[in-house]
Amino acid sequence: MTTRHFRVWRGDDQGGALTDYDVEVNEGEVVLDIVHRLQATQAPDLAVRWNCKAGKCGSCSAEINGKPGLLCMTRMNTFGPDETVTVTPVRTFPVMRDLVTDVSFNYEKAREIPAFAPPADLKPGEYRMQQVDVERSQEFRKCIECFLCQNTCHVIRDHEENKAAFAGPRFFIRAAELDMHPLDARDDRKEFAQEEQGLGFCNITKCCTEVCPEHIKITDNAIIPMKERVVDRKYDPLTWLGRKIFRRDQLESQK
Amino acid sequence: MTDKDITRLSYDVVVIGAGGAGLRAAIEARLAGKKTAIISKSLFGKAHTVMAEGGAAAAMGNANSNDNWMVHYKDTIRGGKFLNHYRMAELHAKEAPERIWELETYGALFDRTKDGKISQRNFGGHEYPRLAHVGDRTGLELIRTLQQKIVSLQQEDFAESGDYEARLAVFAETTITELMLTDGKVAGAFGYRREDGQFLLFEAPAVVLATGGVGKSFKVTSNSWEYTGDGHALAMRAGANLVNMEFLQFHPTGMVWPPSVKGILVTESVRGDGGVLRNSEGRRFMFDYIPEVFKAQYATTEEEGDRWYTDPDNNKRPPELLPRDEVARAINSEVKAGRGSPHGGVFLDVSTRMKPEVIIKRLPSMHHQFKELADVDITKEPMEVGPTCHYVMGGVEVDPDSTQSAVPGLFAAGEVAGGMHGSNRLGGNSLSDLLVFGKRAGEYAALYVDQTAERPAVAQSDVDAAMAKALTPLVEDAEGGENPYTVQHELQQVMNDLVGIIRRADELEEALVKIAEFKKRLASVRVGGGRKYNPGWHLAIDLHNMVVVSEAIAKAALERTESRGGHTRDDHGKMDPNWRKINLICSVQGDGVSLRRQPVPTMPIELLGLFDRSELAKYLTEDELAAFDESTKDGEKE
Structure with a gap:
């Protein structure tokens, strides 16, 4: 277990900003696990869309360090050991809240x-x-x-x-x-x-x-x-x- | 609260749930001319059905012409250990082929046989290759096909009226929290929209529940966040009954590593197509676990099991393809005996048995899933797998033909309905179940609307109460309240540890004590953050359903002192023919679940007569067998 630095865009159609979090990360986890841990421990109202957590439903699309991808298929071990992970909503569609957009x-x-x-x-x-x-x-x-x-x-x-x-x-x-x-x-x-x-x-x-x-x-x-x-x-x-x-x-x- | 807090909508039929059963029901209700609403907890097209991999079982006889509805019926009853509602299993086996063929007219593209028909694959418990499939993403094909059919109906309405949603509307990311009743009949449904927290009241004389299952109450599960037993709980609170909630299917092969994907499904097609299970000693241990009742149908040597893949008419199938409950228990025993894999599962291997290109062609999404999520190349090394909470056989007690519950105007189809699968569901019977009974639910809900002269009015006091209940956990400052995520994690742990795959009276009693505590704690769950797309708030509402459903499961599991299908009692290890005659019925009384026993509907002689007497002797009581002998003597024509 290590502690990692995350920046997550929080806000809605009126505007918002990147929010900093330090959060626990364990072996074998994906970015969606970390977002869930943030919900459970620091930000219960953090809005994220997800369903299957296995890359089959296509719900958890977002941009991770600026790169569009599925949160459930982005493994934490693809980042450098001290790299800050920035998660933002997909850009082409209007934001509803936090990581959720109007598709x-x-x-x-x-x-x-x-x-x-x-x-x-x-x-x-x-x-x-x-x-x-x-x-x-x-x-x-x-x-x-x-x-x-x-x-x-x-x-x-x-x-x-x-x-x-x-x-x-x-x-x-x-x-x-x-x-x-x-x-x-x-x-x-x-x-x-x-x-x-x-x-x-x-x-x-x-x-x-x-x-x-x-x-x-x-x-x-x-x-x-x-x-x-x-x-x-x-x-x-x-x-x-x-x-x-x-x-x-x-x-x-x-x- | 004022009127602007709520949007009032009027429909003929409201379908709660947008998976296979819900979409199929909505199509049928709309085809019957009814103004229909589909309530989808997630986005349209994301339902849990997309996770179904293997296929949809239907006795079309494309791969083996010996197959027919009677063979399918027998397999289903056998798999459910003779506790299925005979009429549901009969309708299912008879109507499944039509429901599959119909999908082709909506645009579905199943894999094909050489002569251009729908290809069918082998699966656990099915005597012949029977599962219509598309690689290992059949559920996605089903959802997309039904979704696109709904769009095509909307296009027809648009051409006619200029409004896509004139007769068929999808309410995406909307959750129903209460059913509205008037004089004991369905009058509507109340819920909220995730996007902005707006409350919605659907006034409708008929509601179809198609909400799926309950797996999210367990720690290790293949189910998504939506599976919080909403329909089960809504039905009970409305006065309907749940039948046989003790039967939960633990799918034998979920991923066990890495931890973040623990529980995610590894399709049974892996075994149907030649994958074998081995323990840490390299032994194909399933040969040690063939139960007496299945000895006649399964190979007892590896050689015969292997020959079956190429010559199924002259060999018996390998025991890796036993029904799911048997395989799950066997894996559990191997791990407990210290013969498990490094991460607490067993090995499932295709790499030594199939060529890499065949694996990639037949199991593309498994190849993809292991590569991307576990860094494992299944063409080169075995997978590590273990049991995961997958499906609830128990559910709303319904009339088999109409799918109507004990509450007039309330229908249920798919996983939320009980009875069809008895004590254990065969793989592939779920996708066909939701098509067969989804269609019936839509048809009979529409008929019910036709026969309802006066639409029941929803009482304002009920709406106010539902709104107040939904808003209770939402506060400015959640400090000092219970965190919904903490309560959920603890509930999942309790259910996994004490009401899991192997059960004991003392543990079930302990679980019920804990569940009573959770019920108390629910009252103090608090979340901040407002009504706009607030997952913490939504979970706080869902928790009520999870807890009441958990209570039903634990109570029924404690009551049934035998082991059968998806219910295994360490302290009552044998299947008891006397228990086969008993259904356990749960309903809500006060703020708790009450339980009673009810006789299982008797299978008529023409269906019972499909089985050999020697097989019936394994399941029926002496008295039942004597009655069977008597009736077959009378009917010499058989």
Whole structure:
């Protein structure tokens, strides 16, 4: 057991500040354990969102020493022995209180994507799909909705004005998932992503992919293929550049 | 208090809980045309169901065409040691396949068989591969699918009315603290919004409880902070009964190291797919723990057990796949005998039995979980595992077909409901349970609304009382009051030590004395900090539920002087056929829990006749067997 120095942002939509705490840390603990210890011993009203404590629910997103991550998956032994650990709420969404932010933006964007359209000619129990075909969409369905990709995406991080027209990486993979679903009856998923979700804003810097705790290849497997396939109908210079850099055209042609 | 302190809302059906059962119930109520509210203690889509890994059991027969609802029914009853409500188990086994197939029409993407059907995997206690699954993240797929179905229904309503929430609204981060009754019938529900502490009154003639379980009263648990027995306590306080609260499932394989993740689940799929349990001497000790009643179904040699993975029709399954209660007790015994792993568990190994790429493909989230949380690569070394409080079989006593409790207008589905799983739940039967009975709860709640001519009005005095009770612990200066976190930690320790996996009369009596003290201490719990998103305040409110549920568990555990499924008595080690006929019913009387015995509903002969007489002889009394013989003699047609 050692005592470590923590700085935690406390406050609400009216403002706030980093508060200093000295707190006990034991072997094998993660940052969320320390936040819980602060609640139990020093700050009973410290607001934090969490559920599963195993990286499966995506509730405890925050920024640890400025880096977006899940509090439950950030091990204390990843910091230097005397390093101060600073915990702040995710920056892209408005603060409710302390480490808890208002993520309703994401739920609003989710409602704007047309739902899965079941094939008209198949009854329940008659669906037949090959594993290799469902796997492409399954990768995106691993998403735990921690919204760290949304938080990191520079199109909306510090750019409130883009939020109305931009759904964000979480919902690009939703669009890609439906586009690649072997039995989805709609055929306008890509066009919808381009025209309604603001796919064109994305300039494939891959920040979303890097921050994804589920290691979903958001940029390579969802965004770029979506951009490529709309390019037939709509010229997008970044996609053109992406094709040159990533040689997706060659990969595609090998299939 | 003035009217502005409270937001009043009116719905037909209020569903408390946004896990699998709650979402499925809400979908059904909305499809029946009812204005429906979903109350979610966390954000929408974060429910504990996402933690379910292995799969959803349904006798679709995709992997083995010999499977059907009758085999599933028998496995379920056998797993529950014949204490299940026969009708719930029957409905469950019959309806599970439809409920799974339906999810595909909502967009779910299960893993597939070679011929393109839903793939099914082996699991403890299931005779055939039966669990529809998506790798080891099936619960997440279920929640996301139901969440997206709800969004699609909201989109339909938006297209029609311009309002997404016209008929189906989700109240995220909202907790119900009291049910409102009028003339003994449901009239609504009272609670608060975490975001700002605003109080909400939902006026509604029908309420569906889908609040999940009670594990947070135990120190080592796979359950999240939400699992404080809210629905169990709300139901009891409203006048409903809980059945068989003594039966708690300790999942055999929780993580034991590092301490911060102690209790977090290691899916049973690890064993279903070939993982084996070993003690510190390297022995596959489960072969030493096959109970008499299961001798006929399990392999007795390692060679036969190993052959089963590739040739299940001609070999018996390895004892690592015994029902969870058996495996948990065996691990407990090995550790007590000094043959445990360095951190007080046993070894669960896939690394010597499967290729790394197969492990990563079939158990991706376990690979990820151990790598990130424990620094252990399960493709190279064994995991250390031990029992963790996982699931409560006991719950609200309901009518099997309608899911209605003893209180008119109050329904319950999923883990909060009791009876379905008897004394022990089989893995995979939870996800199918919540779909089958979630759907039924929504359907019958809607029907109840149709049959209710006059909506009961909520009495203002009840609202005022609920508000006053919720505000009691919240003060300017908490100095001198009890810290809610301290009370919670002590309660968890008491339940773990005295009402845990192995129980004794003297320890249970001691637990009840301690619980009586906790009840007194609850009155002086105080928290500062205001009403806005204040976890200390929320815990202070939840503690009342945790304590009353703990009392029910301890009382029932003391009363049942036998060992069966998720209830093991050191001082009454045998299963007693006379106890099989008895359900223990808990209800609230004054400020305590009262307990009474009630006969278990009798399984009709057409269901009893599915079992061999030799198997029934292991569970039934002499009298029951004589009656069985008599009735089969009459019905020569069988």
